[in-house]
Amino acid sequence: MGDLAERRMTLAEFLVWDDGTDTRYEFLRGQPRGMAPASGRHAVIQQNAGLAIQDRIGRNGPCRVAQQPGVLVSVRGDERFYVPDLAVTCVPVSASPYIDEPKLIVEVASPSTGRTDKDVKVPDYCALPSVDEVWLVQSQRPLMQVWQRLDGQWIGSLPLRLGQSFASRLLGGEIRVDDIFVGTGLELPEEAPDEAADQPSTGQS
Numbered sequence: 001m002g003d004l005a006e007r008r009m010t011l012a013e014f015l016v017w018d019d020g021t022d023t024r025y026e027f028l029r030g031q032p033r034g035m036a037p038a039s040g041r042h043a044v045i046q047q048n049a050g051l052a053i054q055d056r057i058g059r060n061g062p063c064r065v066a067q068q069p070g071v072l073v074s075v076r077g078d079e080r081f082y083v084p085d086l087a088v089t090c091v092p093v094s095a096s097p098y099i100d101e102p103k104l105i106v107e108v109a110s111p112s113t114g115r116t117d118k119d120v121k122v123p124d125y126c127a128l129p130s131v132d133e134v135w136l137v138q139s140q141r142p143l144m145q146v147w148q149r150l151d152g153q154w155i156g157s158l159p160l161r162l163g164q165s166f167a168s169r170l171l172g173g174e175i176r177v178d179d180i181f182v183g184t185g186l187e188l189p190e191e192a193p194d195e196a197a198d199q200p201s202t203g204q205s
Contacts, residue, residue, distance in 0.1 A: 008030035008031065009027070009030055009031065009032070010030075010079075011027065011072075011079040011081065014027045014032060014081060015081070015097055017032065019032075023035070024068070024083055025083075026080075026081055026082050026083050027079075027080060027081035028080050028081075028082075028120075029078060029080075030078075035083060036110070036112065038108075039110070039139065041139055041184050041185070041186070042085075042108050042110060042139045044183050044184050045108050045137055045139055045180060045181065045184060046067070046085045046086060046106075046108055048179060048180050048181065048182055048183070048184075049085070049086055049106050049108075049135065049137060049180055050065050050067065050086050050106075051179075052175055052176075052179050052180060053065050053086065053088060053104065053106075053171065056168070056171035056172060056173055056175075057088065057171065062090045063088055063089065063090040063103070064088070064089065064090075064093075065086055065087075065088055066086065066087050066088070066089060066099050066102075067085070067086060068083050068084070068085060068086075069083070069084070069086075069087045069089075069098065069099040069102070070082070070083060070096075070097045070098030070099065071083070071084060071087060071098060071099065071102055071105065071125070071128075072098050073124045073125070073127065073128060075124055075127065080124060081098065082121055082124070082125075084105045084106060084107050084121075084125075085106050085107055085108045086104075086105070086106035087099055087102040087103075087104065087105050087106070088102065088103050088104040088105075088170075089101055089102050089103060090103065100130075101130035102125075102128065102130060102131055103130055103131060103132055103133070103170060104131070104132065104133045104134070104135070104170055104171070105125045105131060105133075105134050105135070106134075106135045106137065107121060107122070107134075107135070107136050107137070108137045108138075108139050109136055109137065109138055109139060110139050110140070111140060114138070117136055118136055118145075122134055122136060122147060126147060126149070126154050131149070132148065132149045132169075132170050133146065133147065133148050133149070133168060133169075133170045133171075134146070134147040137180060140186075141186065142161060142162045142177070142181045142184075142186040142187060143159045143160065143161060144159070144160050144177060144180060145157055145158075145159055145160065146160065146166050146168075148168075148169060148170070150169070160177050161177060162177055162178055162181065162187060163177070163178065164176075164177050165177060
């Protein structure tokens with residue numbers, strides 16, 4: 001079925017397409033897009049975010065955290081299939097290749113995907129009626145941004161850094177940035193610059 005990947009597919013064709021490998025794909029503008037394997041740091045951030053969310057929603061409630069779920073988006077008639085790192089839904093588990101009614105979506109951005117994640121995928125996620133919150137977490141620097149739907153309007157945060165937190169209305173509590181980056185090596189403070197280098201020159205030798 002490799003010939004399908006060389007022409008514009010329909011979403012229905014993509015959902016049953018198999019290239020014979022273990023590569024995971026997203027679907028955008030009629031073409032499958034292969035996803036690179038996640039780095040070890042990426043995986044730790046994903047796990048940390050999942051635990052932070054799980055701590056808020058609990059294990060026995062109606063909602064659950066889904067890891068790397070399929071998410072369907074339709075943008076001006078263009079059907080897209082994304083695989084974010086995490087999503088929260090309150091719809092029961094099914095055999096579907098995608099989840100219905102995601103409420104919170106988390107993307108962990110790598111250097112190769114960061115621009116697409118922010119400029120394309122975040123707006124697409126925000127267009128879904130069920131979504132109330134989107135997190136975009138950097139995998140190379142300890143920074144994250146959060147978009148929340150408040151009273152029908154989307155509000156985006158400035159980049160959040162270590163030592164900061166944000167109030168998640170959806171989860172009903174504070175989320176600490178430090179908890180998202182624990183165990184990644186990014187939580188270590190940067191070395192202070194050499195004090196001698198900071199002293200103004202006197203012009204004397």
